[in-house]
Amino acid sequence: MTQLQSTHLVPTGIPGLDETLRGGLRAGKMYLVSGAPGTGKTTFSLQFIAGGIGRGERCLYIAVTGGDSDLADMAEASGIVLDPALFTAYAVEISDEVMEGPEQRVFHSAEMEPSGAMKDLLAEVRRVKPQRLVIDSLSDLRLLSEDLVSFRRFILAIRREFGNDECTVLLTNNIGQSELDTHMETICHGVIRLEQTAVGYGPVRRRLLVLKMRGRSYRSGWHDFTIASDGIRIFPTLTVDPLRSQKSQRSVITTGNAQLDLLFGGGIDRGTTTAIVGASGTGKTTMANLCLYAGAKRGESAVVYLFEETEDSFKERAAGLGMPVDDFVDQGLITLHQIDVAEFSSGEFCGMLLKEVEELGATTIVLDTLSGYVQAMADERSVYTQLHQLLMYLAHKKVTTFLIMEQHGVFGSERGEIGNMSYLADSILLLRYFEHKGEIRRAISVLKRRRGPHELTIREFSLSSKGINIDKPLTKMQGVLTGVPTLEN
Known part of the structure:
Protein backbone atom coordinates (compact mmCIF):
# COMPACT_ATOMS: atom_id res chain seq x y z
CA MET A 1 0.00 0.00 0.00
CA PRO A 236 -18.45 14.50 -13.80
CA THR A 237 -21.53 13.34 -11.96
CA LEU A 238 -22.42 15.86 -9.30
CA THR A 239 -21.55 14.90 -5.74
CA VAL A 240 -22.21 16.77 -2.51
CA ASP A 241 -19.69 16.74 0.31
CA PRO A 242 -21.40 18.00 3.48
CA LEU A 243 -18.00 18.58 5.11
CA ARG A 244 -17.08 21.13 2.42
CA SER A 245 -20.38 22.98 2.37
CA GLN A 246 -20.37 26.64 3.20
CA LYS A 247 -20.99 27.32 6.87
CA SER A 248 -22.94 30.46 7.62
CA GLN A 249 -25.76 31.67 9.79
CA ARG A 250 -29.28 31.32 8.47
CA SER A 251 -30.53 34.50 6.86
CA VAL A 252 -33.72 35.70 5.23
CA ILE A 253 -33.72 37.76 2.04
CA THR A 254 -36.48 40.08 0.94
CA THR A 255 -38.49 39.33 -2.18
CA GLY A 256 -38.77 43.02 -3.03
CA ASN A 257 -42.46 43.13 -2.09
CA ALA A 258 -43.50 43.78 1.52
CA GLN A 259 -46.78 41.84 1.26
CA LEU A 260 -45.06 38.83 -0.30
CA ASP A 261 -42.48 38.92 2.50
CA LEU A 262 -45.35 38.72 4.98
CA LEU A 263 -46.76 35.66 3.21
CA PHE A 264 -43.36 33.97 3.60
CA GLY A 265 -43.17 34.90 7.26
CA GLY A 266 -40.54 37.58 6.74
CA GLY A 267 -38.91 36.63 3.44
CA ILE A 268 -37.24 33.74 1.64
CA ASP A 269 -34.58 31.69 3.43
CA ARG A 270 -31.22 32.04 1.70
CA GLY A 271 -29.85 28.82 0.24
CA THR A 272 -33.25 27.14 -0.07
CA THR A 273 -35.38 25.98 -3.00
CA THR A 274 -38.69 27.71 -3.64
CA ALA A 275 -41.20 26.12 -6.00
CA ILE A 276 -43.51 28.63 -7.68
CA VAL A 277 -46.54 26.64 -8.80
CA GLY A 278 -49.42 27.73 -10.97
CA ALA A 279 -51.29 27.44 -14.25
CA SER A 280 -50.02 29.09 -17.41
CA GLY A 281 -50.16 32.90 -17.21
CA THR A 282 -50.67 33.20 -13.46
CA GLY A 283 -47.37 35.09 -13.01
CA LYS A 284 -44.89 32.41 -11.95
CA THR A 285 -41.93 33.82 -13.87
CA THR A 286 -42.86 37.32 -12.73
CA MET A 287 -42.66 36.26 -9.08
CA ALA A 288 -39.20 34.77 -9.64
CA ASN A 289 -38.16 37.88 -11.55
CA LEU A 290 -39.28 40.02 -8.60
CA CYS A 291 -36.91 38.14 -6.29
CA LEU A 292 -33.88 38.18 -8.56
CA TYR A 293 -34.54 41.84 -9.42
CA ALA A 294 -34.45 42.67 -5.71
CA GLY A 295 -31.23 40.66 -5.36
CA ALA A 296 -29.61 42.50 -8.28
CA LYS A 297 -30.40 45.80 -6.54
CA ARG A 298 -28.43 44.48 -3.56
CA GLY A 299 -25.53 43.64 -5.86
CA GLU A 300 -26.16 39.88 -5.89
CA SER A 301 -25.78 37.88 -9.11
CA ALA A 302 -28.46 35.62 -10.55
CA VAL A 303 -28.74 33.18 -13.46
CA VAL A 304 -31.99 32.35 -15.27
CA TYR A 305 -32.28 29.23 -17.42
CA LEU A 306 -35.08 29.68 -19.93
CA PHE A 307 -36.45 26.44 -21.35
CA GLU A 308 -39.66 27.77 -22.87
CA GLU A 309 -39.13 31.40 -23.88
CA THR A 310 -36.49 33.61 -25.45
CA GLU A 311 -34.21 36.07 -23.69
CA ASP A 312 -35.84 39.00 -25.51
CA SER A 313 -39.30 37.88 -24.41
CA PHE A 314 -38.13 37.63 -20.80
CA LYS A 315 -36.65 41.15 -20.91
CA GLU A 316 -39.74 42.67 -22.53
CA ARG A 317 -42.10 41.09 -20.04
CA ALA A 318 -39.98 42.17 -17.08
CA ALA A 319 -39.82 45.76 -18.38
CA GLY A 320 -43.59 45.80 -18.92
CA LEU A 321 -44.11 44.94 -15.25
CA GLY A 322 -41.85 47.68 -13.95
CA MET A 323 -38.78 45.49 -13.42
CA PRO A 324 -36.40 46.22 -16.32
CA VAL A 325 -33.39 43.91 -16.23
CA ASP A 326 -31.39 45.19 -19.21
CA ASP A 327 -29.00 47.27 -17.09
CA PHE A 328 -28.42 44.39 -14.69
CA VAL A 329 -27.77 42.05 -17.64
CA ASP A 330 -25.21 44.51 -19.01
CA GLN A 331 -23.55 44.70 -15.60
CA GLY A 332 -23.39 40.90 -15.35
CA LEU A 333 -25.61 40.76 -12.27
CA ILE A 334 -28.35 38.89 -14.16
CA THR A 335 -27.40 36.25 -16.73
CA LEU A 336 -29.98 34.76 -19.09
CA HIS A 337 -29.45 31.41 -20.78
CA GLN A 338 -31.90 30.23 -23.41
CA ILE A 339 -31.64 26.43 -23.36
CA ASP A 340 -32.21 24.39 -26.52
CA VAL A 341 -33.98 21.29 -25.22
CA ALA A 342 -32.42 19.13 -27.95
CA GLU A 343 -28.81 20.11 -27.28
CA PHE A 344 -28.06 19.43 -23.63
CA SER A 345 -27.58 16.30 -21.58
CA SER A 346 -28.18 16.55 -17.86
CA GLY A 347 -24.44 16.34 -17.17
CA GLU A 348 -23.63 19.15 -19.57
CA PHE A 349 -26.35 21.32 -18.07
CA CYS A 350 -25.05 20.68 -14.54
CA GLY A 351 -21.54 21.52 -15.71
CA MET A 352 -22.72 24.86 -17.08
CA LEU A 353 -24.63 25.64 -13.88
CA LEU A 354 -21.68 24.70 -11.65
CA LYS A 355 -19.45 27.07 -13.60
CA GLU A 356 -21.88 29.91 -12.90
CA VAL A 357 -21.79 29.13 -9.17
CA GLU A 358 -18.12 28.21 -8.70
CA GLU A 359 -16.44 30.68 -11.05
CA LEU A 360 -18.92 33.54 -11.48
CA GLY A 361 -20.37 33.57 -7.96
CA ALA A 362 -24.08 33.25 -8.76
CA THR A 363 -26.21 33.39 -5.60
CA THR A 364 -29.64 32.91 -7.21
CA ILE A 365 -30.68 30.30 -9.80
CA VAL A 366 -34.02 30.20 -11.65
CA LEU A 367 -35.16 27.14 -13.64
CA ASP A 368 -38.00 28.25 -15.91
CA THR A 369 -39.71 25.83 -16.21
CA LEU A 370 -39.34 22.46 -14.52
CA SER A 371 -41.38 20.78 -17.27
CA GLY A 372 -38.99 22.29 -19.82
CA TYR A 373 -36.04 20.89 -17.87
CA VAL A 374 -37.61 17.43 -17.73
CA GLN A 375 -38.36 17.49 -21.47
CA ALA A 376 -34.78 18.54 -22.20
CA MET A 377 -33.58 15.47 -20.31
CA ALA A 378 -36.40 13.25 -21.56
CA ASP A 379 -34.11 10.33 -22.36
CA GLU A 380 -32.55 10.42 -18.91
CA ARG A 381 -34.43 7.95 -16.73
CA SER A 382 -32.78 9.31 -13.61
CA VAL A 383 -33.65 12.96 -14.28
CA TYR A 384 -35.44 13.45 -10.96
CA THR A 385 -32.57 11.91 -9.01
CA GLN A 386 -30.11 14.15 -10.84
CA LEU A 387 -32.20 17.24 -10.13
CA HIS A 388 -32.41 16.27 -6.46
CA GLN A 389 -28.61 16.04 -6.33
CA LEU A 390 -28.29 19.40 -8.08
CA LEU A 391 -30.60 21.11 -5.59
CA MET A 392 -28.69 19.57 -2.69
CA TYR A 393 -25.46 20.96 -4.12
CA LEU A 394 -26.96 24.44 -4.51
CA ALA A 395 -28.25 24.32 -0.95
CA HIS A 396 -24.77 23.46 0.37
CA LYS A 397 -23.41 26.41 -1.61
CA LYS A 398 -26.04 28.72 -0.05
CA VAL A 399 -27.52 29.42 -3.48
CA THR A 400 -31.21 30.39 -3.51
CA THR A 401 -33.08 28.44 -6.18
CA PHE A 402 -36.48 29.01 -7.80
CA LEU A 403 -38.27 26.21 -9.65
CA ILE A 404 -41.09 27.32 -11.94
CA MET A 405 -43.63 24.47 -11.94
CA GLU A 406 -46.63 24.59 -14.24
CA GLN A 407 -49.96 23.04 -13.38
CA HIS A 408 -52.34 21.62 -15.96
CA GLY A 409 -55.59 23.32 -16.94
CA VAL A 410 -56.83 26.84 -16.31
CA PHE A 411 -57.45 26.29 -12.62
CA GLY A 412 -54.59 23.84 -12.16
CA SER A 413 -54.24 20.31 -10.86
CA GLU A 414 -51.69 18.31 -8.91
CA ARG A 415 -50.70 15.94 -11.71
CA GLY A 416 -47.40 15.51 -13.53
CA GLU A 417 -43.99 16.55 -12.28
CA ILE A 418 -45.46 18.67 -9.49
CA GLY A 419 -46.41 15.59 -7.53
CA ASN A 420 -42.97 14.10 -8.15
CA MET A 421 -40.89 17.14 -7.30
CA SER A 422 -42.74 19.26 -4.75
CA TYR A 423 -41.08 17.33 -1.89
CA LEU A 424 -37.74 18.82 -2.99
CA ALA A 425 -38.85 22.38 -2.33
CA ASP A 426 -38.23 24.06 0.99
CA SER A 427 -41.03 26.53 0.22
CA ILE A 428 -44.01 26.39 -2.13
CA LEU A 429 -45.71 29.51 -3.49
CA LEU A 430 -49.05 28.72 -5.12
CA LEU A 431 -50.65 30.99 -7.73
CA ARG A 432 -54.24 30.35 -8.84
CA TYR A 433 -56.93 31.75 -11.08
CA PHE A 434 -60.38 32.19 -9.59
CA GLU A 435 -63.65 33.50 -10.94
CA HIS A 436 -65.43 36.42 -9.26
CA LYS A 437 -68.23 38.65 -10.61
CA GLY A 438 -67.61 37.64 -14.20
CA GLU A 439 -63.86 38.22 -14.04
CA ILE A 440 -60.81 35.94 -13.92
CA ARG A 441 -58.67 37.02 -11.00
CA ARG A 442 -55.47 35.75 -9.40
CA ALA A 443 -54.86 34.41 -5.90
CA ILE A 444 -51.58 33.79 -4.10
CA SER A 445 -50.70 31.76 -1.01
CA VAL A 446 -47.71 30.08 0.60
CA LEU A 447 -48.38 26.37 1.13
CA LYS A 448 -45.10 25.43 2.73
CA ARG A 449 -42.04 26.90 4.40
CA ARG A 450 -39.75 24.28 5.82
CA ARG A 451 -37.58 26.55 7.97
CA GLY A 452 -40.17 28.54 9.83
CA PRO A 453 -43.78 29.75 10.10
CA HIS A 454 -45.55 31.47 7.24
CA GLU A 455 -48.86 33.19 6.67
CA LEU A 456 -51.70 30.79 5.91
CA THR A 457 -54.02 33.27 4.23
CA ILE A 458 -55.02 33.42 0.57
CA ARG A 459 -54.67 36.87 -0.99
CA GLU A 460 -55.69 38.34 -4.31
CA PHE A 461 -52.94 39.91 -6.42
CA SER A 462 -52.66 41.73 -9.71
CA LEU A 463 -49.96 42.54 -12.24
CA SER A 464 -49.50 45.95 -13.85
CA SER A 465 -46.85 48.20 -15.33
CA LYS A 466 -46.11 49.27 -11.76
CA GLY A 467 -45.29 45.74 -10.70
CA ILE A 468 -47.03 43.27 -8.39
CA ASN A 469 -49.79 44.37 -6.04
CA ILE A 470 -50.88 41.92 -3.30
CA ASP A 471 -54.13 42.78 -1.54
CA LYS A 472 -55.59 41.86 1.83
CA PRO A 473 -56.57 38.25 2.65
CA LEU A 474 -59.74 36.94 0.98
CA THR A 475 -61.49 36.36 4.31
CA LYS A 476 -65.04 36.52 2.92
CA MET A 477 -64.57 33.83 0.28
CA GLN A 478 -64.59 30.05 0.49
CA GLY A 479 -63.24 27.73 -2.21
CA VAL A 480 -60.80 30.15 -3.84
CA LEU A 481 -58.38 27.31 -4.61
CA THR A 482 -61.10 25.46 -6.51
CA GLY A 483 -61.32 28.36 -8.95
CA VAL A 484 -65.00 29.07 -8.26
CA PRO A 485 -65.32 30.51 -4.74
CA THR A 486 -68.48 31.34 -2.86
CA LEU A 487 -69.13 34.40 -0.68
CA GLU A 488 -69.77 33.96 3.02
CA ASN A 489 -73.06 35.31 4.35
Missing part, protein backbone atom coordinates in the same frame (compact mmCIF):
# COMPACT_ATOMS: atom_id res chain seq x y z
CA THR A 2 2.95 2.33 0.66
CA GLN A 3 4.14 1.86 -2.92
CA LEU A 4 0.71 2.78 -4.29
CA GLN A 5 0.64 5.96 -2.27
CA SER A 6 4.13 7.00 -3.38
CA THR A 7 3.27 6.71 -7.11
CA HIS A 8 2.57 10.21 -8.35
CA LEU A 9 -0.41 11.16 -10.48
CA VAL A 10 -0.20 12.61 -13.96
CA PRO A 11 -2.90 14.91 -15.37
CA THR A 12 -4.72 13.49 -18.37
CA GLY A 13 -5.12 16.76 -20.28
CA ILE A 14 -8.87 16.08 -20.69
CA PRO A 15 -11.14 18.64 -18.98
CA GLY A 16 -13.22 16.96 -16.29
CA LEU A 17 -11.44 13.59 -16.35
CA ASP A 18 -8.93 14.36 -13.60
CA GLU A 19 -11.83 15.37 -11.36
CA THR A 20 -13.58 12.09 -12.21
CA LEU A 21 -10.40 10.13 -11.43
CA ARG A 22 -9.73 12.16 -8.29
CA GLY A 23 -6.42 13.55 -9.47
CA GLY A 24 -5.45 11.85 -12.72
CA LEU A 25 -3.75 8.61 -13.75
CA ARG A 26 -1.02 6.85 -11.79
CA ALA A 27 2.31 7.30 -13.55
CA GLY A 28 3.91 4.24 -15.09
CA LYS A 29 0.69 2.22 -15.32
CA MET A 30 -1.29 0.83 -18.26
CA TYR A 31 -4.85 1.94 -19.03
CA LEU A 32 -7.45 0.79 -21.54
CA VAL A 33 -9.97 3.06 -23.28
CA SER A 34 -12.66 1.01 -25.00
CA GLY A 35 -15.72 1.93 -27.00
CA ALA A 36 -17.55 1.45 -30.26
CA PRO A 37 -16.27 3.22 -33.42
CA GLY A 38 -16.99 6.94 -33.29
CA THR A 39 -17.17 7.27 -29.52
CA GLY A 40 -14.02 9.42 -29.33
CA LYS A 41 -11.17 7.03 -28.48
CA THR A 42 -8.64 8.65 -30.83
CA THR A 43 -9.62 12.16 -29.73
CA PHE A 44 -9.26 10.99 -26.12
CA SER A 45 -5.78 9.63 -26.89
CA LEU A 46 -4.69 12.80 -28.68
CA GLN A 47 -5.65 14.97 -25.72
CA PHE A 48 -3.77 12.61 -23.43
CA ILE A 49 -0.68 13.06 -25.63
CA ALA A 50 -1.20 16.85 -25.79
CA GLY A 51 -1.34 16.92 -21.99
CA GLY A 52 2.07 15.25 -21.88
CA ILE A 53 3.59 17.58 -24.50
CA GLY A 54 2.34 20.54 -22.46
CA ARG A 55 4.33 19.17 -19.50
CA GLY A 56 7.48 18.67 -21.58
CA GLU A 57 7.17 14.87 -21.69
CA ARG A 58 8.31 12.61 -24.52
CA CYS A 59 5.28 11.07 -26.21
CA LEU A 60 4.92 8.18 -28.67
CA TYR A 61 1.72 7.52 -30.62
CA ILE A 62 1.50 4.12 -32.34
CA ALA A 63 -1.18 4.23 -35.04
CA VAL A 64 -2.14 0.82 -36.39
CA THR A 65 -3.19 0.46 -40.06
CA GLY A 66 -1.37 3.66 -41.06
CA GLY A 67 -3.55 6.21 -39.30
CA ASP A 68 -0.74 8.69 -38.65
CA SER A 69 -1.87 11.08 -41.41
CA ASP A 70 -5.41 11.12 -40.04
CA LEU A 71 -3.86 11.76 -36.63
CA ALA A 72 -2.22 14.97 -37.82
CA ASP A 73 -5.49 16.18 -39.35
CA MET A 74 -7.42 15.48 -36.14
CA ALA A 75 -4.78 17.25 -34.04
CA GLU A 76 -4.90 20.32 -36.29
CA ALA A 77 -8.71 20.39 -36.20
CA SER A 78 -8.63 20.31 -32.38
CA GLY A 79 -5.93 22.98 -32.11
CA ILE A 80 -3.38 20.49 -30.72
CA VAL A 81 0.27 21.26 -31.50
CA LEU A 82 2.30 18.07 -31.81
CA ASP A 83 5.77 19.39 -31.04
CA PRO A 84 8.22 17.22 -33.06
CA ALA A 85 10.84 17.64 -30.34
CA LEU A 86 8.58 15.74 -27.93
CA PHE A 87 6.18 13.81 -30.18
CA THR A 88 6.82 10.73 -32.31
CA ALA A 89 4.24 8.96 -34.45
CA TYR A 90 4.82 5.35 -35.51
CA ALA A 91 2.58 3.67 -38.08
CA VAL A 92 2.02 -0.09 -38.02
CA GLU A 93 0.90 -1.37 -41.40
CA ILE A 94 -1.03 -4.63 -41.66
CA SER A 95 0.03 -6.50 -44.79
CA ASP A 96 -2.31 -8.00 -47.36
CA GLU A 97 -1.02 -11.43 -46.32
CA VAL A 98 -2.32 -10.94 -42.81
CA MET A 99 -5.62 -9.52 -44.02
CA GLU A 100 -6.25 -12.58 -46.23
CA GLY A 101 -6.77 -14.88 -43.27
CA PRO A 102 -5.21 -17.00 -40.50
CA GLU A 103 -3.76 -19.54 -42.89
CA GLN A 104 -1.49 -16.85 -44.40
CA ARG A 105 -0.08 -15.53 -41.14
CA VAL A 106 3.54 -16.01 -40.24
CA PHE A 107 3.07 -15.98 -36.45
CA HIS A 108 2.18 -19.10 -34.50
CA SER A 109 0.93 -19.68 -31.00
CA ALA A 110 4.07 -21.68 -30.15
CA GLU A 111 6.25 -18.61 -30.44
CA MET A 112 7.27 -17.38 -27.01
CA GLU A 113 8.20 -13.81 -28.08
CA PRO A 114 6.54 -11.32 -30.42
CA SER A 115 8.16 -11.28 -33.87
CA GLY A 116 8.00 -9.35 -37.12
CA ALA A 117 6.00 -6.14 -36.92
CA MET A 118 5.46 -6.54 -33.19
CA LYS A 119 9.17 -6.89 -32.52
CA ASP A 120 9.81 -3.73 -34.57
CA LEU A 121 7.12 -1.95 -32.60
CA LEU A 122 8.70 -2.93 -29.30
CA ALA A 123 12.08 -1.76 -30.59
CA GLU A 124 10.60 1.65 -31.43
CA VAL A 125 9.20 1.94 -27.92
CA ARG A 126 12.65 1.19 -26.48
CA ARG A 127 14.28 3.71 -28.83
CA VAL A 128 11.98 6.63 -28.02
CA LYS A 129 11.68 5.82 -24.29
CA PRO A 130 8.42 7.77 -24.05
CA GLN A 131 6.89 9.08 -20.89
CA ARG A 132 3.45 8.73 -22.47
CA LEU A 133 2.62 5.96 -24.93
CA VAL A 134 -0.58 5.41 -26.92
CA ILE A 135 -1.36 2.28 -28.96
CA ASP A 136 -4.40 2.87 -31.17
CA SER A 137 -5.90 0.34 -31.49
CA LEU A 138 -5.53 -3.13 -29.94
CA SER A 139 -8.35 -4.62 -32.01
CA ASP A 140 -6.38 -3.85 -35.18
CA LEU A 141 -3.03 -4.83 -33.69
CA ARG A 142 -4.53 -8.16 -32.67
CA LEU A 143 -4.50 -9.17 -36.36
CA LEU A 144 -0.71 -9.53 -36.17
CA SER A 145 -0.94 -12.38 -33.65
CA GLU A 146 -1.93 -15.91 -34.47
CA ASP A 147 -3.83 -16.29 -31.19
CA LEU A 148 -4.78 -14.39 -28.08
CA VAL A 149 -2.06 -16.03 -25.98
CA SER A 150 0.78 -14.60 -28.08
CA PHE A 151 -0.93 -11.24 -28.22
CA ARG A 152 -1.28 -11.20 -24.45
CA ARG A 153 2.44 -11.94 -24.18
CA PHE A 154 3.14 -8.89 -26.31
CA ILE A 155 1.03 -6.62 -24.10
CA LEU A 156 2.73 -8.01 -21.01
CA ALA A 157 6.09 -7.32 -22.65
CA ILE A 158 5.03 -3.68 -23.06
CA ARG A 159 4.04 -3.57 -19.40
CA ARG A 160 7.32 -5.14 -18.29
CA GLU A 161 9.24 -2.62 -20.36
CA PHE A 162 7.90 0.12 -18.11
CA GLY A 163 7.88 -1.55 -14.72
CA ASN A 164 8.66 1.71 -12.93
CA ASP A 165 7.10 5.17 -13.15
CA GLU A 166 8.80 6.10 -16.43
CA CYS A 167 5.91 5.71 -18.89
CA THR A 168 2.12 5.87 -18.66
CA VAL A 169 0.53 3.68 -21.35
CA LEU A 170 -2.88 4.23 -22.92
CA LEU A 171 -4.40 1.49 -25.09
CA THR A 172 -7.57 1.82 -27.16
CA ASN A 173 -9.85 -1.01 -28.17
CA ASN A 174 -13.06 -1.41 -30.14
CA ILE A 175 -15.51 -3.23 -27.89
CA GLY A 176 -17.23 -6.34 -29.17
CA GLN A 177 -14.01 -8.05 -30.33
CA SER A 178 -14.73 -11.45 -28.70
CA GLU A 179 -12.67 -12.32 -25.61
CA LEU A 180 -10.02 -9.68 -26.27
CA ASP A 181 -11.96 -7.22 -24.13
CA THR A 182 -11.86 -9.39 -21.01
CA HIS A 183 -8.15 -10.22 -21.38
CA MET A 184 -7.12 -6.60 -21.81
CA GLU A 185 -9.32 -5.40 -18.95
CA THR A 186 -7.59 -7.96 -16.72
CA ILE A 187 -4.07 -6.87 -17.68
CA CYS A 188 -4.59 -3.11 -17.46
CA HIS A 189 -4.52 -1.12 -14.24
CA GLY A 190 -7.53 0.93 -15.29
CA VAL A 191 -10.38 0.65 -17.79
CA ILE A 192 -12.47 3.52 -19.17
CA ARG A 193 -15.52 2.87 -21.37
CA LEU A 194 -16.86 5.41 -23.87
CA GLU A 195 -20.41 5.18 -25.18
CA GLN A 196 -22.71 7.13 -27.48
CA THR A 197 -26.48 6.88 -27.87
CA ALA A 198 -28.72 8.31 -30.56
CA VAL A 199 -31.83 9.87 -29.02
CA GLY A 200 -35.14 10.49 -30.75
CA TYR A 201 -34.26 14.07 -31.64
CA GLY A 202 -31.09 16.13 -31.56
CA PRO A 203 -27.42 15.13 -31.46
CA VAL A 204 -26.09 11.90 -29.99
CA ARG A 205 -25.54 11.76 -26.25
CA ARG A 206 -22.11 10.61 -25.10
CA ARG A 207 -21.10 9.29 -21.71
CA LEU A 208 -18.09 7.78 -19.95
CA LEU A 209 -17.79 5.04 -17.35
CA VAL A 210 -14.72 4.17 -15.27
CA LEU A 211 -14.97 0.38 -15.05
CA LYS A 212 -11.80 -0.16 -13.07
CA MET A 213 -8.99 1.84 -11.47
CA ARG A 214 -6.71 -0.49 -9.51
CA GLY A 215 -5.70 0.80 -6.08
CA ARG A 216 -7.53 4.12 -6.56
CA SER A 217 -10.82 5.66 -5.66
CA TYR A 218 -12.79 7.46 -8.37
CA ARG A 219 -16.23 8.80 -9.13
CA SER A 220 -18.30 5.81 -10.13
CA GLY A 221 -21.23 5.79 -12.49
CA TRP A 222 -21.80 7.32 -15.92
CA HIS A 223 -20.47 10.81 -16.72
CA ASP A 224 -21.69 12.79 -19.73
CA PHE A 225 -19.16 14.20 -22.17
CA THR A 226 -19.12 16.14 -25.42
CA ILE A 227 -16.79 16.26 -28.41
CA ALA A 228 -16.35 19.75 -29.85
CA SER A 229 -13.77 21.52 -31.97
CA ASP A 230 -11.45 21.76 -28.96
CA GLY A 231 -11.80 18.06 -28.11
CA ILE A 232 -13.47 16.08 -25.34
CA ARG A 233 -14.93 17.70 -22.25
CA ILE A 234 -16.25 15.50 -19.45
CA PHE A 235 -18.95 16.54 -17.00
